Amino acid sequence: MLLNHARLMRFFVEAQDIVGRKKLQKMIYILKKTGVPFNEKFAFHFYGPYSEELTLRIEELCNLGFIIEEKQDKGHYSQYHYRISQAGQQFLEQAPDDLPNCKEQIELLNNQRSRFLELVATMLFFEDLPRHEVEKKVQEVKASANYSEEELKEAWQFLDQLQQFH
Amino acid sequence: MTYRDQQLREEKVFKDPVHSYVHVRDQVIWDLIGTREFQRLRRIKQLGTTFLTFHGAEHSRFSHSLGVYEIIRRITDNFSGRPNWNPEERLLCLTAALLHDLGHGPYSHSFEKIFDLDHEDFTKKMILGQTEINAILAKVSPYFPKKVAEVINKTYHNKLVVSLISSQIDADRMDYLQRDAYYTGVSYGHFDMERILRVMRPLPDKVVIKSSGMHAVEDYIMSRYQMYWQVYFHPVSRSAEVLLSKILHRVKALYQKQYPFKQEPIHFLSFFTGEIAIEDYINLDETIVMYYFQMWMNEEDPILSDLCQRFTNRRLFQYTDFNPIRKITELKELTYLFENVGIDPDYYLVVDSSSDLPYDFYRPGEEEERLPIYLQMTDGELVELSRASEIVESISGKKRTDHKLYYPADLIEQLPDHKIEKGRIKALLGLK
Numbered sequence: 189m190l191l192n193h194a195r196l197m198r199f200f201v202e203a204q205d206i207v208g209r210k211k212l213q214k215m216i217y218i219l220k221k222t223g224v225p226f227n228e229k230f231a232f233h234f235y236g237p238y239s240e241e242l243t244l245r246i247e248e249l250c251n252l253g254f255i256i257e258e259k260q261d262k263g264h265y266s267q268y269h270y271r272i273s274q275a276g277q278q279f280l281e282q283a284p285d286d287l288p289n290c291k292e293q294i295e296l297l298n299n300q301r302s303r304f305l306e307l308v309a310t311m312l313f314f315e316d317l318p319r320h321e322v323e324k325k326v327q328e329v330k331a332s333a334n335y336s337e338e339e340l341k342e343a344w345q346f347l348d349q350l351q352q353f354h
Numbered sequence: 355m356t357y358r359d360q361q362l363r364e365e366k367v368f369k370d371p372v373h374s375y376v377h378v379r380d381q382v383i384w385d386l387i388g389t390r391e392f393q394r395l396r397r398i399k400q401l402g403t404t405f406l407t408f409h410g411a412e413h414s415r416f417s418h419s420l421g422v423y424e425i426i427r428r429i430t431d432n433f434s435g436r437p438n439w440n441p442e443e444r445l446l447c448l449t450a451a452l453l454h455d456l457g458h459g460p461y462s463h464s465f466e467k468i469f470d471l472d473h474e475d476f477t478k479k480m481i482l483g484q485t486e487i488n489a490i491l492a493k494v495s496p497y498f499p500k501k502v503a504e505v506i507n508k509t510y511h512n513k514l515v516v517s518l519i520s521s522q523i524d525a526d527r528m529d530y531l532q533r534d535a536y537y538t539g540v541s542y543g544h545f546d547m548e549r550i551l552r553v554m555r556p557l558p559d560k561v562v563i564k565s566s567g568m569h570a571v572e573d574y575i576m577s578r579y580q581m582y583w584q585v586y587f588h589p590v591s592r593s594a595e596v597l598l599s600k601i602l603h604r605v606k607a608l609y610q611k612q613y614p615f616k617q618e619p620i621h622f623l624s625f626f627t628g629e630i631a632i633e634d635y636i637n638l639d640e641t642i643v644m645y646y647f648q649m650w651m652n653e654e655d656p657i658l659s660d661l662c663q664r665f666t667n668r669r670l671f672q673y674t675d676f677n678p679i680r681k682i683t684e685l686k687e688l689t690y691l692f693e694n695v696g697i698d699p700d701y702y703l704v705v706d707s708s709s710d711l712p713y714d715f716y717r718p719g720e721e722e723e724r725l726p727i728y729l730q731m732t733d734g735e736l737v738e739l740s741r742a743s744e745i746v747e748s749i750s751g752k753k754r755t756d757h758k759l760y761y762p763a764d765l766i767e768q769l770p771d772h773k774i775e776k777g778r779i780k781a782l783l784g785l786k
Contacts, residue, residue: 190705190707233508233724233725234513234724244709247755250756254678275679279678308381345642
C-alpha cells in the first residue's frame with residue numbers, strides 16, 4: 189500500500205534536504221538507472237529525462253503534509269526546497285518501505301550541482317549509444333547548456349564511480 | 355520524383371467526427387496507414403477501460419493518430435513561408451504525428467506497470483526494427499526512420515519539430531481532448547482549435563502563441579483541466595483499471611507458481627519472461643486480451659476467475675475516499691480483517707492515487723524540464739501563459755491530488771452476518 193510513496197519518503201529521510209525540483213528529478217532518475225527500485229516512469233522532455241509521475245507523487249506527498257516544500261524567490265526564478273516532515277516520518281513507521289540502503293549514493297548525488305546531475309542524467313539516457321555518440325547527442329539536445337570537455341570528462345568519471353553501486 | 359515527394363494522384367480523405375475530414379496527399383503517409391503495425395491501432399482503445407464508465411468511449415488509437423496527423427498537417431500548412439520554419443521538416447512532422455502512438459499496447463497503462471514496459475520503447479523498436487513501417491520509412495532515406503524515432507522520443511535536434519508533436523500545447527493533446535470529449539459525450543473538452551492554429555508561431559526552438567490568441571488558449575487549458583478531473587480521473591474508470599491491474603498481477607503470479615492453466619496464456623508468455631519480441635508485442639491486442647479474460651473466468655483459481663468475470667461483466671469494486679494521514683491505521687486493520695475472512699487483500703483492497711494515472715494538467719514549469727506555454731507579445735517578448743492570464747494562474751497554482759480505496763462490496767455483503775469481522779469491515783468502510 190502506497191509503497192511508491194513510502195520509497196520516496198525514505199529517499200527524503202536519507203537525503204535530508206533537496207534543493208531544486210530539477211535536482212530532485214535527476215537524483216531519482218540516476219538512482220533508478222543504478223538499480224534503486226523507484227517505479228516512476230521517465231521520458232525525455234526537451235532538455236533531459238523527466239517524470240511527470242514523480243512530480244505528481246511529490247505533490248501528493250506535499251498535500252498530505254508528509255513532505256515540506258518551501259519556495260524561495262531567487263529574482264528571475266523560484267527555487268524549491270524539500271524535506272520530510274514529522275508526519276511523514278510517522279507515516280513511514282506505519283507503512284514501511286522496501287528501499288534498499290542507498291544512503292551513500294544519495295549523499296554522493298546530493299553533493300553535486302544540479303547542472304552536473306543534468307549532464308549525468310542525460311548521458312545515462314543515451315547509455316545505449318557508443319561513447320562518442322553520447323557526447324554528440326548531449327551537445328545536440330543540451331546545446332544551450334554548452335557543456336565543456338572538462339565537464340563531460342568529469343561526468344564519465346562520475347558514471348564510473350556510480351557503477352560500484354550497481 | 356523521389357518517393358519522399360511523391361503525391362497521390364488524387365487526395366484521399368477519411369471522414370472524421372472531430373476534424374470533419376483527414377486529408378492525405380503524400381504517398382508515404384498513405385502507405386504508412388496501410389501497414390499492419392498501424393492498422394493494429396484499430397484494435398487498441400484510446401481510453402483503455404474508460405468505456406466501462408462512458409460507454410461511448412470505444413474510439414481507437416488509430417483514429418487519434420489520424421487526428422494528430424491532420425492537426426500537424428494544418429499547422430505545417432499554416433507555417434509555410436513563415437520565418438524559422440524549414441519546409442524540409444514537413445514530412446518528418448507528419449510522419450512522427452501519425453506514428454507517435456504506434457507502440458501502445460492493449461490497455462497499455464496497466465500492462466506497462468505490471469510488466470515493466472514502456473510503449474515509447476516499442477514505438478522506437480517498430481520504427482527501427484524489421485517491420486512494414488520501417489521498410490516504408492527507409493524508402494524515404496536510410497536516416498529517416500531514426501529521425502522519426504528521435505522526434506517521437508523528443509531527442510531530435512530541432513526542438514520546434516518536437517514541440518509540435520509533444521509539448522504543453524501540442525497536436526497530441528489538442529486531438530485527444532476533443533476526441534475523448536466527443537466519444538465520452540461530455541460537454542467539456544471543447545475549445546477553438548482553429549483559432550489556436552491560426553495564432554501559433556514558429557520560433558527556432560519552440561512554438562509560441564501570439565498574445566491575441568490568449569483567450570483561445572485559456573479555453574484549451576480549462577478544457578484540459580476539466581477533462582482531467584471529469585473523465586481521465588473518474589473514480590469508476592480507475593476502479594476498472596484497478597481490476598485490470600489485479601488480473602495481470604494474478605496471472606503473472608500464477609504463471610510463476612507454474613499453475614496449470616486451462617487456457618494457457620500463450621500470448622502473454624514473453625511478457626512474463628520479460629523478453630518480448632516485437633512480433634509478440636504486435637500480436638497482442640485488446641481483442642486477444644478480452645478473449646483470455648473470457649476463458650479465465652472458467653479457471654479453477656478463484657481469484658483469477660472472479661477478477662475476470664468482474665472485468666468482463668462490469669462488476670467493479672466500490673470505492674471510498676482515502677486519506678493516508680488519517681486512515682493508515684484503519685487500512686492496516688482492514689488488511690488484517692480481510693485476511694481473517696479469506697478475502698485476499700493483495701487483490702481486493704487497493705489504494706489508488708492520482709499519480710498512478712498517465713494524465714497531467716498544465717503547470718508553468720518552474721525549474722523543470724517541461725516547456726511552458728509562451729505568449730508572444732506585440733514587441734516580441736515571451737511571457738509564460740500563467741503570468742499573463744489570471745484564469746490560467748488561478749488553476750495552475752492549485753495542487754489537487756486524490757486517493758481512493760477500492761474494495762469488493764458484494765463479497766463483504768456475502769460474508770455470514772454472524773462474523774464479527776463483517777460488521778467491523780463495514781464500519782471501517784462506511785458501509786451500511
